Amino acid sequence: MNATSEVVLPPPRIGPRRRIAIDVAASLNLIGALGKYLGLAALLPIAVAVWYGESIWPFAAAGLITSGLGLALERATAHTSGRVGAREGFLVVSATWLLAAAFGAMPYVFSGSDQLGHPLDAYFEAMSGFTTTGASVVTDFEDLSRSLAMWRQFTQWLGGMGIIVLALAVLPRLRVGGRQLLESELPGPEIDQLSERIRSTARRLWVLYAGLTALEALALSTLGWLGLDERMTPYQAVAHAFTTMPTGGFSTQARSIEAFAAASQWVIVLFMALAGANFALLYRAFVRRRPEALARDEEFRLYLVLLAVAGAALVAQVWSYGIAEGEDAFRSGIFQAVSIMTTTGYASADFALWPVLCLLTLFALMFVGGSAGSTGGGIKVVRHLLLGKVLRRELDQTVSPEVVMPIRLHGTPVDERTLRAVAVFVLLYVGIWAGGAAVIAIDSAFGDVVVSPLDALAISATAVANVGPSFGATGPMGSYAELNEASKLTMIGLMWIGRLEIVPVIVLLTRHYWRT
Amino acid sequence: MIGAGQVGTTVVEALHVDHELTVLDTEPSRLSAVAYRYDVATFQGDGTSRRDLADAGIGSADLIIACTSRDEVNLVAGMFGRREAPRAKTIIRTSEMEYVDLWREGQLDVDFVVCSELETAHTISRTIGVPAARQTDVFAEGQVQIVEFDVEVGASRDVTGVPLRDAEFPRDSKVMAIIRRGETTLPRGDDVIEPGARIVVIGSPQAAQQWSALLAPGGAAVRDVVIFGAGRVGSAIARVLLDQDIGVRLIEASRERARVAAEAFPKARVFNATGFEPDFLERERIGQAQAGIFAMRDDTKNLYAASLAKVHGIPFTIAVAHEAVSLAAFDQAGIDVAVNPRTVTAEEIVRFAHDPRTQQVAMLEENRYEVLDVTTRESSRYIGTKFRDMPVHGALIGAIVRNGSAIFPHGDDVLQTGDRVIVFTEASNAPWVIEAL
Numbered sequence: 001m002n003a004t005s006e007v008v009l010p011p012p013r014i015g016p017r018r019r020i021a022i023d024v025a026a027s028l029n030l031i032g033a034l035g036k037y038l039g040l041a042a043l044l045p046i047a048v049a050v051w052y053g054e055s056i057w058p059f060a061a062a063g064l065i066t067s068g069l070g071l072a073l074e075r076a077t078a079h080t081s082g083r084v085g086a087r088e089g090f091l092v093v094s095a096t097w098l099l100a101a102a103f104g105a106m107p108y109v110f111s112g113s114d115q116l117g118h119p120l121d122a123y124f125e126a127m128s129g130f131t132t133t134g135a136s137v138v139t140d141f142e143d144l145s146r147s148l149a150m151w152r153q154f155t156q157w158l159g160g161m162g163i164i165v166l167a168l169a170v171l172p173r174l175r176v177g178g179r180q181l182l183e184s185e186l187p188g189p190e191i192d193q194l195s196e197r198i199r200s201t202a203r204r205l206w207v208l209y210a211g212l213t214a215l216e217a218l219a220l221s222t223l224g225w226l227g228l229d230e231r232m233t234p235y236q237a238v239a240h241a242f243t244t245m246p247t248g249g250f251s252t253q254a255r256s257i258e259a260f261a262a263a264s265q266w267v268i269v270l271f272m273a274l275a276g277a278n279f280a281l282l283y284r285a286f287v288r289r290r291p292e293a294l295a296r297d298e299e300f301r302l303y304l305v306l307l308a309v310a311g312a313a314l315v316a317q318v319w320s321y322g323i324a325e326g327e328d329a330f331r332s333g334i335f336q337a338v339s340i341m342t343t344t345g346y347a348s349a350d351f352a353l354w355p356v357l358c359l360l361t362l363f364a365l366m367f368v369g370g371s372a373g374s375t376g377g378g379i380k381v382v383r384h385l386l387l388g389k390v391l392r393r394e395l396d397q398t399v400s401p402e403v404v405m406p407i408r409l410h411g412t413p414v415d416e417r418t419l420r421a422v423a424v425f426v427l428l429y430v431g432i433w434a435g436g437a438a439v440i441a442i443d444s445a446f447g448d449v450v451v452s453p454l455d456a457l458a459i460s461a462t463a464v465a466n467v468g469p470s471f472g473a474t475g476p477m478g479s480y481a482e483l484n485e486a487s488k489l490t491m492i493g494l495m496w497i498g499r500l501e502i503v504p505v506i507v508l509l510t511r512h513y514w515r516t
Numbered sequence: 517m518i519g520a521g522q523v524g525t526t527v528v529e530a531l532h533v534d535h536e537l538t539v540l541d542t543e544p545s546r547l548s549a550v551a552y553r554y555d556v557a558t559f560q561g562d563g564t565s566r567r568d569l570a571d572a573g574i575g576s577a578d579l580i581i582a583c584t585s586r587d588e589v590n591l592v593a594g595m596f597g598r599r600e601a602p603r604a605k606t607i608i609r610t611s612e613m614e615y616v617d618l619w620r621e622g623q624l625d626v627d628f629v630v631c632s633e634l635e636t637a638h639t640i641s642r643t644i645g646v647p648a649a650r651q652t653d654v655f656a657e658g659q660v661q662i663v664e665f666d667v668e669v670g671a672s673r674d675v676t677g678v679p680l681r682d683a684e685f686p687r688d689s690k691v692m693a694i695i696r697r698g699e700t701t702l703p704r705g706d707d708v709i710e711p712g713a714r715i716v717v718i719g720s721p722q723a724a725q726q727w728s729a730l731l732a733p734g735g736a737a738v739r740d741v742v743i744f745g746a747g748r749v750g751s752a753i754a755r756v757l758l759d760q761d762i763g764v765r766l767i768e769a770s771r772e773r774a775r776v777a778a779e780a781f782p783k784a785r786v787f788n789a790t791g792f793e794p795d796f797l798e799r800e801r802i803g804q805a806q807a808g809i810f811a812m813r814d815d816t817k818n819l820y821a822a823s824l825a826k827v828h829g830i831p832f833t834i835a836v837a838h839e840a841v842s843l844a845a846f847d848q849a850g851i852d853v854a855v856n857p858r859t860v861t862a863e864e865i866v867r868f869a870h871d872p873r874t875q876q877v878a879m880l881e882e883n884r885y886e887v888l889d890v891t892t893r894e895s896s897r898y899i900g901t902k903f904r905d906m907p908v909h910g911a912l913i914g915a916i917v918r919n920g921s922a923i924f925p926h927g928d929d930v931l932q933t934g935d936r937v938i939v940f941t942e943a944s945n946a947p948w949v950i951e952a953l
Contacts, residue, residue: 400787400799400800402787402788402789402796402800403785403786403787403788404774404775404777404778404786404787404788405778405786406775406778406779408782411782413779
């Protein structure tokens with residue numbers, strides 16, 4: 001480095017009119033830098049391929065192409081003096097996620113697999129991976145190589161806590177200005193600051209995330225070693241830990257979690273429930289050893305209540321319909337409730353075959369979602385909580401217009417702007433869900449697969465909430481392979497928008513964003 | 517003394533007899549007003565100027581009272597006072613709760629901090645505890661209350677219309693004074709309490725509540741209060757009442773202050789309204805509140821809002837009178853209790869500033885009477901005297917505090933060394949009473 005480089009001031013004169021308000025070069029520079037490092041993620045499947053004696057080339061090529069393009073993009077824009085500010089953040093986050101999915105799709109295409117070889121299917125699978133949705137076009141799981149199957153699982157783990165959050169946590173200083181990037185990517189209306197600096201917040205979240213993943217892998221493989229679950233090999237334990245903690249839902253098994261023993265299913269229920277909780281809260285409770293923080297957190301309390309109510313309702317339905325009895329009924333009711341509400345998308349039973357009442361219950365749970373600051377998607381518990389409080393205040397103010405009632409969360413007043421943002425988010429969410437369902441329903445009229453109106457609504461809901469399975473042929477044991485291309489594209493868009501919590505993407509569609 | 521405003525003047529009035537006072541103020545007219553009425557030295561100067569303070573003789577003072585209406589001046593004067601006269605006691609007046617908290621935590625190097633808003637709130641909360649009362653004061657950590665009542669026509673026949681020696685008073689209580697048409701007398705056995713009179717009663721808190729029930733039958737404990745105005749005074753009152761689990765509704769005309777109050781008091785219901793619209797008062801059933809407290813900045817608004825609230829049915833009204841002259845007007849208009857923040861502040865300052873043995877004093881009847889809390893000395897000539905044998909010198913012992921607990925003495929009880937004696941006396945007699953005990 002040249003420490004004595006001079007700052008050259010431009011000559012003082014009025015330049016030509018500049019119409020674009022976004023520093024595109026700086027944004028591309030950051031996207032390039034992110035891509036350069038993202039390519040390194042291919043090292044893990046390469047290691048798996050070497051271990052099992054499979055071909056490393058699909059992954060090596062994808063990694064090299066991604067890192068190479070990233071490096072080239074970074075070099076090409078290296079001259080820029082601009083910084084990525086709050087405004088560029090939206091563009092960087094949105095574009096990075098589209099490109100990450102492209103990177104994720106390359107190994108599927110290069111491996112020449114029959115079911116994932118088509119670029120659209122590969123892109124669908126990769127987007128479903130990075131956004132931790134878990135919707136799949138794979139039909140024959142035996143056909144996937146071990147390294148490719150592990151890559152599928154790993155993309156979910158990378159996407160869970162956020163690619164950019166990960167970059168902030170582990171990479172050398174990026175040219176990033178402030179918290180905008182972190183906030184666009186982390187789920188929930190506001191981030192809970194664990195420490196003053198963004199970088200250490202990101203690092204703490206990732207350490208906790210990685211720690212919990214390791215703990216789950218250890219717990220599951222211990223069950224395998226103890227002989228409680230013969231199919232739970234260390235490979236399967238790691239593969240499913242990779243998709244539980246990000247509330248992803250991909251499985252290496254055609255029968256999802258039904259393939260494993262009851263003990264493993266209960267362990268997975270516990271970790272799904274943890275993954276749907278606020279990580280900053282978990283950090284405070286477990287790492288800083290202040291468990292009373294859990295009891296004080298209004299969102300966490302409501303989250304537990306909702307999980308309990310949903311679980312009890314499904315257990316009652318499963319038992320009374322005679323689908324299962326005893327421990328089996330408890331397990332399948334609670335497993336499905338936790339899996340769908342936290343937007344994981346695992347299944348321990350083919351719920352697509354359940355009666356309509358059960359389907360409607362699961363459908364409703366897709367709109368709950370995890371907690372703010374969790375890896376779960378959906379509307380999120382805290383937004384329901386705040387919206388409920390706003391609703392109650394509106395009713396009160398109908399009777400007494402003069403009454404002044406600040407909305408409180410954990411006892412602290414919530415800014416009115418935040419409340420407006422919550423209301424706008426829910427409106428946009430419902431609008432986008434309805435729009436997506438309409439496109440899928442119309443498109444199904446031209447295709448071979450029978451998609452009922454409820455299925456269309458469920459497919460749209462499951463995509464935007466990043467859950468994964470829906471009902472009918474696209475249920476947990478089915479696949480999205482037969483859908484028309486337009487429906488698949490719609491789902492890709494819904495997953496992308498849903499993972500980034502809508503606003504960062506929608507903002508890009510406004511004229512004001514681009515122009516001065 | 518720094519500050520010769522309303523608080524300062526009231527303090528001067530209480531202290532000038534047995535203290536050598538020097539009063540400092542920037543305003544010559546205020547100084548001359550004080551100097552004409554009381555025998556005190558005055559000095560024109562700035563309380564924040566170290567030189568002015570030194571010139572006024574702060575270095576030789578035993579007691580420094582900074583009671584201007586500006587916190588900053590009081591704080592700076594207190595600080596210089598501590599520097600110039602390290603052994604003098606320092607009292608500062610403030611209007612920020614924050615400074616009171618700081619002082620309690622030991623972060624503020626003064627001996628006593630008085631907050632007008634807090635004192636006003638405490639005065640009002642005591643009045644609410646005894647709804648028939650016009651004024652209340654507490655002594656001995658709340659074990660002894662002195663309450664001033666208006667005797668209404670509907671009052672119980674147990675205590676009115678019969679000679680005092682035949683009346684059935686609540687236990688642990690004593691009538692200390694009867695005020696008829698502005699004339700105060702210390703009661704004797706053959707005196708009769710008639711409706712229309714005003715009486716001063718000393719007793720335990722339970723007895724004070726029983727008196728309230730006797731004099732205003734049907735009055736229940738207050739659980740639902742409306743406060744008009746959520747400024748500093750109104751917020752301080754709300755805080756004190758909410759701490760006692762009393763339901764509070766706050767009405768504030770300023771949107772911003774209403775928001776601040778709503779955020780500060782989750783348990784209170786806050787309205788952004790002037791409190792003058794009949795529609796609003798009707799719709800929110802303001803008239804159903806048991807008591808209304810009027811703590812807006814403007815006395816005329818307090819008076820009008822209180823009258824309007826009475827019309828809407830609030831039975832008991834307490835109004836803050838920022839100007840001393842408003843007290844009489846409020847009384848005339850039928851407001852049940854009027855509180856002047858400056859008077860209660862001055863009282864609190866005087867309590868602390870009085871004789872070191874005197875723990876607290878209250879001032880009644882526009883400061884013509886004082887309640888003293890004196891600890892008896894060994895050399896007092898009344899040690900060992902039965903209460904029935906005590907001479908009457910325009911003073912009356914209402915209660916004694918012995919070993920930490922309050923006793924309401926009967927004729928056969930005997931005064932002992934070290935007793936804390938609560939005495940009701942004419943202000944002019946106070947130095948003599950302190951001397952004799």
